[in-house]
Amino acid sequence: MDKIIEKKKGIRAAFTRRALPWWLAMLPLALVAYLLTRPDGKTLRVERESLTVVAVDHGEFNDYIRLNGRVVPMTTVQLSPQEGGTVERILVEEGATVRGGDPIVVLSNDNLDLQILNAEASLAEKENILRNTMIQMEQQKLAVRQEEMQLAIDVRRNSRAYEQQKALYADGLVAREDYLKAEEDWQLSRGRHELVRNRARQDSLYRSVEIEQMRESLDNMRRNMMMIRRRKDNLIVCAPADGQLGLLDVVLGQSITSGARIGQINSVGTYKIEAQIDEHYIDRVVPDLEATFERGGETYSARIRKVYPEVRDGKFRADFKFDAGQPAHVRSGQTYYLNLQMGQPEQAVIIPRGPFYQQTGGKWIYVLSPDGRRAVRRDIRLGRQNPQYYEVLEGLSPGEQVITSSYANYGDCDILVFSGL
Numbered sequence: 444m445d446k447i448i449e450k451k452k453g454i455r456a457a458f459t460r461r462a463l464p465w466w467l468a469m470l471p472l473a474l475v476a477y478l479l480t481r482p483d484g485k486t487l488r489v490e491r492e493s494l495t496v497v498a499v500d501h502g503e504f505n506d507y508i509r510l511n512g513r514v515v516p517m518t519t520v521q522l523s524p525q526e527g528g529t530v531e532r533i534l535v536e537e538g539a540t541v542r543g544g545d546p547i548v549v550l551s552n553d554n555l556d557l558q559i560l561n562a563e564a565s566l567a568e569k570e571n572i573l574r575n576t577m578i579q580m581e582q583q584k585l586a587v588r589q590e591e592m593q594l595a596i597d598v599r600r601n602s603r604a605y606e607q608q609k610a611l612y613a614d615g616l617v618a619r620e621d622y623l624k625a626e627e628d629w630q631l632s633r634g635r636h637e638l639v640r641n642r643a644r645q646d647s648l649y650r651s652v653e654i655e656q657m658r659e660s661l662d663n664m665r666r667n668m669m670m671i672r673r674r675k676d677n678l679i680v681c682a683p684a685d686g687q688l689g690l691l692d693v694v695l696g697q698s699i700t701s702g703a704r705i706g707q708i709n710s711v712g713t714y715k716i717e718a719q720i721d722e723h724y725i726d727r728v729v730p731d732l733e734a735t736f737e738r739g740g741e742t743y744s745a746r747i748r749k750v751y752p753e754v755r756d757g758k759f760r761a762d763f764k765f766d767a768g769q770p771a772h773v774r775s776g777q778t779y780y781l782n783l784q785m786g787q788p789e790q791a792v793i794i795p796r797g798p799f800y801q802q803t804g805g806k807w808i809y810v811l812s813p814d815g816r817r818a819v820r821r822d823i824r825l826g827r828q829n830p831q832y833y834e835v836l837e838g839l840s841p842g843e844q845v846i847t848s849s850y851a852n853y854g855d856c857d858i859l860v861f862s863g864l
Contacts, residue, residue, distance in 0.1 A: 485856045486858040486859075487853060487854075487859055487860070488860045489862065491861040493848075494846050496845070496847075497844065497847050499839045499842060499844070499845060500794070502790065502793055503788050503790060503791075504832060505829055506785045506786035506787070506788070507829050507830075508724060508782075508783050509780065509783075511778060511780060512716035512745075512779045512781045513716065513776065514714050514716055514773055514777040515714065515715060516686075516689075516709035519707050519708070519709055520683050522688075522691075523680075524548070524678075524702075524705065525674075525677040526552060526678055527550075527552065527699055527701040528550030528555070530549075530693050530698075531550060533549075534547055535547045536688075537690065537691040540687050541685070541686065541687070542682065543681075544682060547681060547682055547688065548679075549679050549680075550678040555674055562667060562671050566665060573654075580653075580654070583646065588643065590639050591643055594632065594635050597632040598636050601625070601629035604628065604629070605625045608622045608624075608626070609626075683708060685708075685711075687708070687709045687710075687711050688707075689775070691705065693706070714765070714773050715763060715765075716763040716764075716779055717762055718783075720759055720760075720783075722754050722759055724785070725754065728761060728783070730750060732746065732747045732785070733745070734746070734747070734782060736781045743765065743769070744767060745763040745764060746763060747761050747762070747763055791826075792834070792839060793832040794833050794847065795831065795847060796828065796830070796831060796832060796833060797847025797849075798850075798851075799847050802850040802851060802853075805825035806824075807821060807823060808823050810839070810844070817858055818845075818858070820856070820857045821839075822838055823837060823838030823839055824836045824837040
């Protein structure tokens with residue numbers, strides 16, 4: 444018996460085998476519709492409770508930065524030995540008040556003692572050499588003088604003999620040979636006498652120069668010995684100025700080289716504040732800028748006295764001087780938290796500071812949609828900043844809401860969709 448098959452109608456007809464071609468034809472259309480209607484960019488679903496959402500505001504922007512300052516003495520003098528040695532005695536303890544010239548550390552140096560003995564021996568030897576040389580020169584001077592006197596007598600004798608022979612020869616009483624011999628003897632004695640006189644003058648000049656040089660050398664050796672003896676005095680390290688002895692870093696028996704820093708003398712009663720500032724502000728930080736800080740419930744002010752141009756590890760140093768008095772009981776090494784005023788307060792669009800800046804560098808931010816169900820990435824431009832706010836130059840309007848918490852887990856998503864709403 445044949446069974447009559449009832450024809451399916453309505454929704455049931457859409458799920459029959461005969462409707463399968465229609466489904467296959469609709470799939471491309473559905474894909475095209477999805478591509479046309481899907482959001483632009485990547486989307487991430489996040490929990491709204493885990494976010495920090497703040498409102499963009501228009502208010503007063505106070506241009507200042509927060510600094511950690513350390514109190515240091517206004518004047519510090521380095522304590523260094525002029526002569527190296529071994530620490531024998533420590534006369535003053537760290538923290539004591541000293542006056543310029545007060546002995547602090549006593550050193551010993553055996554090599555220096557040996558140098559002094561060698562210098563004294565060399566000086567004595569040089570003095571003996573000079574003494575013997577002067578005796579020899581005096582003896583030579585006397586010998587030359589005696590020879591000169593003898594030759595002078597010979598000249599006079601030969602001159603008389605020559606005159607006699609000349610007169611006799613004129614009268615024809617002596618031979619010509621005797622006359623000529625007398626003349627030659629006289630001329631020879633004159634020449635020898637002149638040579639000895641010249642040698643005496645030359646010896647006198649030579650002796651004067653040599654003795655002067657030796658005396659000058661001897662004086663240099665005496666001065667050198669005196670300097671070496673003064674080096675002995677330098678083994679006592681004294682305070683170079685009045686103040687408080689700080690950072691005395693020596694122990695008994697320690698070997699210290701010349702010029703090594705073993706401590707410092709700090710000025711008493713006058714201090715400054717030393718602070719490290721991020722290099723981002725190096726063009727804006729100039730002398731005489733004012734900073735304020737609180738101590739003991741009172742507010743004090745300080746001004747920049749010096750800005751150091753060298754940058755190390757992304758920071759540069761500035762010194763502050765107390766303005767109109769300093770707090771009581773100031774101690775070297777204390778930490779003050781300074782608010783350095785960079786400019787006058789101005790009205791601006793501002794947003795609170797937040798961790799988002801570490802990922803974006805202030806170039807973009809997530810802005811909530813009007814219905815509060817999602818947040819969209821938007822390019823912005825930030826200007827100045829202080830410990831509380833960023834100044835917004837472009838991209839945001841007062842009343843809008845933004846996310847300022849960390850973006851570390853969002854990658855490069857353009858849209859954040861809030862779950863649980």
